[in-house]
Amino acid sequence: MLHEMVSHQGSGKQQVAQFIENGAAEDKDEIDSLQPDNRVFKEAGVKPSTSSKLKGKGANSKLNEQPTREEVKKVVFDLNGDNASGADGFSGYFYQHCWDIVGDDVVVAVLEKMGFDAGVVGKIWRLVANNWIPNNWPDLVRYLAYYTPRIGCKVVYWNLPRKNSFKYNTDGALKGNPGPSSAAFCVRNYQSDHIHAERKVIEVANNLVAEIVALRLGLVALEIRRIQVLNEGLEVAVEHSLREGNKLADFMANFVFSFAAMAEIVHDFFPLMRVYKDGRIERLTGEGFVPPESNPETGLQIKDVETDPQINLSARLYLPKIVDTVQKIPLFVYFHGGGFVIESASSPSYHKHLSKVAAEANVVIVSVNYRLAPEYPLPIAYEDSWLALKWVASHANGDGHEPWLKDHADFNRVYFGGDSAGGNIAHHIAIRVGLEKLDGVKLEGIFLACPSFWGKDPIDGEGEILGAKDFVEKLWLFANPNSSGLDDPLINPEKDPKLCSLGCDKVVVYVAGKDPLRFRGFYYKEVLEKSGWPGTVEVVEVKDEEHVFHLFATEAENSMAMMKKLVSFRNHF
Template structure:
């Protein structure tokens, strides 16, 4: 009989395993890189604490051409990893956001939220909202962070994230719509391969061998959930979807990603909800989930980067 130190009670390979004795083994996403001046783009980054008593922080990015006389759009970014792995200090996200900040000429706040199972949902949502409010606290020239006070146009704020981070970005957009944030205008969302689901399978979900994996992962990170039709997980189940607090949404999907159909469905239900904004979908042909992080120089990743840069720099609708 296996001992409690080797018996696996939750197996979410290739991301994580949890053992009977409570030990958590993260199989990937553990690497971190220091903040720096990127030698390729010249983008500066630095780490800040937002609520150190509970471990909320962020990595900030500022382009080398930033000028206090020319305010820039702000992107608040939420990393992916199924709510259980990765961080704002991961090389995947550090390299990606250096490139995005340089391409789009924006300021970026990459949020580091607490992970499950040490901190089950809604911890990641609560932490992200604390970070969003911290950002907003700088809008009137207050706050302690000079990169935000000196360089950000708080009337051009965007939220984005990939996978679980795309889920967070949507839910933060919903909170802006219901609770408001004084001093900032949330112009748009970019949801990349967002981690959405539902009780009733759609498209390629029906016969996917990964269906139970997705559903079990959601229940693992959010034990108090009502299930796959939880409005946090299935935006179509939210009767208040029309109150999404921005006026533009870009949904990015990948042809070979299990979550692709949920991205297209998100557009459909958002339009039908009565929301007054504009939503569009960009599909990357032949690509897998979060391909742009793992293969950032491929043709589709470069096209996605340019599309995002354009999205962030459109005139405010």
């Protein structure tokens, strides 16, 4: 069972729990095969046990006692004396530099990053450190003394029903003690083709720290999950290579990797979010928050306001420098993207983008927050967005309580904007404006950046994008579990009998040349023109750009060109 714990393969949760509960090594054949060497045990101050079935006790009285921290240090960090240059070298110097790192940083921090509750991780580690190590002290001494890690020792398998296999390596290579060391991780398939690799040169005290950094690079960066997603969660073998034979680092790596199979992912929408079997939701991006700080140099003012306190809805308002207090300026209502599952009006990317829009286009902006799926499945995001718009419209005739809207927004020059899922929302809210009208509000146009539309049947070019339809469909049904699928009018405008009711005269659609959604952007123009809608629609394609490129490189040439287009769009009114 000791070997089961340290070089564990397969499902970790049950075996680790059973191991901790039993608190002893029970595999007689494995224990007896270790062939103790009295020289090593003499250096550690103990003698090998002669018991054939060890449960934390031994023939020597020293082995019956709970080990002190110094004894742990002596055996674990100084098995072969102070010379750390040999293949199995250790150094007592490791103690002050590495014990806390191993105990707190790797086990707790890494497992937390892998999605485990800090309290649970801490409890398990305390069980191991305070119960398992003392109770199995003779076995641990013997195991560390005689175990030589095998290069490429397979530790954890994800046995998933997929068509290919990939392996993951971490390696920390000793270049001096102390001194510079390299830590690297890579992803290969079994034909040894590099899928992803990264190497860093670092200053470390010893090779244990190098191993720890390698673990960080791999696990904390979640590269295991990354390749599972990029390759549809293909079977992954985790390999931990220790060319220096650092037994403690190998032991800790196996211990950490043993937990990898416990965090079972049931919905994986990398790079957006993941949902685990226990119901926990992990949003991988879009969680950042930028406070609504105004800019005295430019005169731009920003603030957050409640739009519906009963359901905790809010919006972020942007007011550019006001030169003429009499002349009102256009109102731009913006709906953020994020696949209906991530992002907010206060996230860094939207804050930066809309700050720039407000200043350069000279418009009042209301950036709408809506509740996210899966906690609030669609169509809640649409309803929240409509409620936010009604709150905005309540200021149209001089009513309402928000002075920036009452005093400065021209409700006869209103337009909507949105990117990705937000572009989808902007489109549907514009249809609702056309059907229901809002007193005192004149919607002139909508500006959609990489809008999220799709359909059951592929259109020209769309079928060539491997995996795109599956991802969009899974995400759509995850966000909208009661949907009929990709021909739902909410995701496929062609199937919407209300399309001709779009409540504006002008639509501009931006598509990116490397975005799988670009084909639907062109198709949106086609079906909108055929619907009987009397307005005009224009599609602008930006070659060699990715989905929502304007959010990530606001100063790039194509983003600046898009900003100019948005300003001219505003001047159209």
